[in-house]
Amino acid sequence: MCGIIAAASERNVSELLVKGLHKMEYRGYDSAGLALHQENDITHLKALGKVSLLEEKLKSENPSSTLGIAHTRWATHGEPSEKNAHPHKSNERIYIVHNGIIENHLELKIFLEEEGYQINSETDSEVIGHLLDYFLNQRNNILDSIYLTKEKLDGAYAIAVLDIKDGENIYLARSKSPLLIGKGNNENFAASDPLAIGKLANEFIFLEDDDVAVISKSTIQIYDATKQSIQRKITEIDSEYQTTSKGEYKHFMEKEIYEQPQAILNTLDGRVGGDDVRDDIFGIGSSELFKKVKRIQIVACGTSLHAGRVASNWLSAIAGIPTQVDYASEYRYRNPHVDEDSLLVTISQSGETADTIAALRYGKEKDYLSTTTICNVPTSSLARESDFFLYTNAGPEIGVASTKAFTTQLTGLMLLVLSLAKSRKMNPKLRKRIITALRKLPEKIEEALELKQQIIKIAPEIAKKENALFLGRGIFYPISKEGALKLKEISYIHAEAYPAGELKHGPLALIDENMPVIALAPESEIVEKLVSNLEEVKARGGMLYVFSDTSIKMDLSSGKFINMPECDFLLKPILYTIPLQILAYEVALLRGTEIDQPRNLAKSVTVE
Numbered sequence: 009m010c011g012i013i014a015a016a017s018e019r020n021v022s023e024l025l026v027k028g029l030h031k032m033e034y035r036g037y038d039s040a041g042l043a044l045h046q047e048n049d050i051t052h053l054k055a056l057g058k059v060s061l062l063e064e065k066l067k068s069e070n071p072s073s074t075l076g077i078a079h080t081r082w083a084t085h086g087e088p089s090e091k092n093a094h095p096h097k098s099n100e101r102i103y104i105v106h107n108g109i110i111e112n113h114l115e116l117k118i119f120l121e122e123e124g125y126q127i128n129s130e131t132d133s134e135v136i137g138h139l140l141d142y143f144l145n146q147r148n149n150i151l152d153s154i155y156l157t158k159e160k161l162d163g164a165y166a167i168a169v170l171d172i173k174d175g176e177n178i179y180l181a182r183s184k185s186p187l188l189i190g191k192g193n194n195e196n197f198a199a200s201d202p203l204a205i206g207k208l209a210n211e212f213i214f215l216e217d218d219d220v221a222v223i224s225k226s227t228i229q230i231y232d233a234t235k236q237s238i239q240r241k242i243t244e245i246d247s248e249y250q251t252t253s254k255g256e257y258k259h260f261m262e263k264e265i266y267e268q269p270q271a272i273l274n275t276l277d278g279r280v281g282g283d284d285v286r287d288d289i290f291g292i293g294s295s296e297l298f299k300k301v302k303r304i305q306i307v308a309c310g311t312s313l314h315a316g317r318v319a320s321n322w323l324s325a326i327a328g329i330p331t332q333v334d335y336a337s338e339y340r341y342r343n344p345h346v347d348e349d350s351l352l353v354t355i356s357q358s359g360e361t362a363d364t365i366a367a368l369r370y371g372k373e374k375d376y377l378s379t380t381t382i383c384n385v386p387t388s389s390l391a392r393e394s395d396f397f398l399y400t401n402a403g404p405e406i407g408v409a410s411t412k413a414f415t416t417q418l419t420g421l422m423l424l425v426l427s428l429a430k431s432r433k434m435n436p437k438l439r440k441r442i443i444t445a446l447r448k449l450p451e452k453i454e455e456a457l458e459l460k461q462q463i464i465k466i467a468p469e470i471a472k473k474e475n476a477l478f479l480g481r482g483i484f485y486p487i488s489k490e491g492a493l494k495l496k497e498i499s500y501i502h503a504e505a506y507p508a509g510e511l512k513h514g515p516l517a518l519i520d521e522n523m524p525v526i527a528l529a530p531e532s533e534i535v536e537k538l539v540s541n542l543e544e545v546k547a548r549g550g551m552l553y554v555f556s557d558t559s560i561k562m563d564l565s566s567g568k569f570i571n572m573p574e575c576d577f578l579l580k581p582i583l584y585t586i587p588l589q590i591l592a593y594e595v596a597l598l599r600g601t602e603i604d605q606p607r608n609l610a611k612s613v614t615v616e
């Protein structure tokens with residue numbers, strides 16, 4: 009993970025770099041650092057902890073520089089510490105920041121030590137600077153040294169390099185980790201994410217794998233894998249996408265929960281017309297291609313995977329298409345069989361999740377009919393590399409815990425179901441019913457958000473516990489998994505989810521008065537069976553919190569019923585997500601955890 013940023017300008021760039029790091033803290037926040045070029049010297053600052061600590065150091069030193077690189081870290085190799093923070097330097101000459109993982113760093117360390125280099129950190133990144141220095145000492149110029157270094161590196165990287173002997177240029181290289189250049193007015197920038205430099209530049213160039221680039225305040229040169237000078241496409245990015253303020257809310261997560269009605273409206277905007285979805289909403293030619301699809305393979309990670317699991321139920325029940333769902337991190341290692349006429353679907357908020365990108369690239373080498381992604385970042389690697397793409401248009405999601413990205417993914421997935429069902433013999437009444445329900449969904453979500461006061465009352469009981477169990481059946485099982493993920497991620501309470509019928513096959517042993525059990529019990533053909541499962545919990549003293557829109561004949565000695573708004577059954581998984589997000593948020597608030605940036609995590613997981 010990690011975020012890197014670089015700037016070459018006429019003005020002092022130190023504050024710009026730190027501001028950019030703040031915007032990329034979602035990528036990691038255990039330490040930060042920068043290197044600023046000053047005549048024949050470099051100001052090199054590092055701080056353990058968040059970017060604000062680096063900012064304090066910077067204020068007290070107050071350096072001025074027109075050329076610099078900076079980094080915010082999410083530790084992969086080596087604990088969070090100043091020693092392991094970037095930039096790493098070599099021979100008091102070369103300073104580098106790196107995002108990614110150098111897989112062969114151990115063997116490179118042995119090589120470098122034999123060549124007389126002292127390794128000063130536990131990171132995989134440090135070797136990059138020493139390799140560059142090694143090749144420079146062999147009388148290569150810096151560009152050639154970068155290519156020679158690249159030949160030695162296995163793994164993923166986005167790198168920015170500052171050379172003390174060069175007061176004009178910053179050198180960049182990428183392979184598998186995102187890196188883009190932003191063109192400003194007499195200044196140029198590079199960063200892992202356009203968010204970091206969005207206010208400084210409005211034209212962006214996304215470097216491709218194996219590109220090397222050199223930026224100065226007035227020039228941008230890009231070279232491809234064979235060292236040929238090359239032009240890459242210039243992209244303009246909507247400045248609205250850059251809005252990242254908390255407004256009246258305490259946390260981004262809270263703001264993002266309450267933004268969901270509008271976010272879903274945005275996902276639906278322009279995609280639904282009359283009683284059906286419009287043609288080609290996944291891109292030109294998608295409707296024609298979807299007619300041929302006989303099977304679907306979904307790959308994703310974390311919350312996005314849960315969205316995929318809900319969608320697999322919809323795809324087979326509504327569109328009659330058998331669907332398999334895999335963890336992106338596992339998919340390519342199980343030697344999957346690809347059926348003829350299968351569509352590969354990836355789902356991702358960021359579009360930069362390394363495992364999901366790797367699964368897409370793996371899939372593109374197989375016999376898939378086509379690839380489609382549902383994603384919240386139109387400029388992301390997944391969006392660019394997939395044949396078809398639906399932009400969820402949820403707006404930037406800053407809180408590490410995914411909320412509006414999930415419900416908009418589910419909305420987008422229902423649009424996929426309808427698009428696929430279009431050419432099949434879907435009952436028109438069913439189609440109309442789903443479209444009507446989708447149109448009403450934002451107002452249903454508003455109603456679910458009003459459950460906040462009831463949830464605030466139960467949060468203190470759960471906040472005191474160290475474990476929690478989430479139960480759901482059928483399509484609500486992935487929603488209970490999402491509820492458990494939200495709770496554990498931001499409150500650090502250990503939480504598990506089970507299909508309720510599985511309880512008696514083991515987990516029931518965990519139930520006593522210290523185990524809160526959160527159950528999703530919407531009106532359905534199996535609600536009676538679920539109630540029997542809940543009786544088993546009650547009989548063993550478990551505290552039950554039951555979210556339901558039907559009258560359940562059961563007395564709760566401890567716990568509570570929470571009445572859910574009514575909604576079309578097919579969209580209830582989206583609705584039932586809302587109180588679970590609020591519950592996790594309110595519990596975490598009581599426990600005083602870092603809600604937007606939970607420990608050990610990062611928003612965009614760009615390492616495998």
Ligand code: M6R
Binds near residue numbers: 309355359409613
């Ligand atoms: O950006 P992506 O949707 O690909 O990210 C996948 C997961 O890392 C992400 O959903 C993660 O599980 C969330 N932090 C959960 O809230």
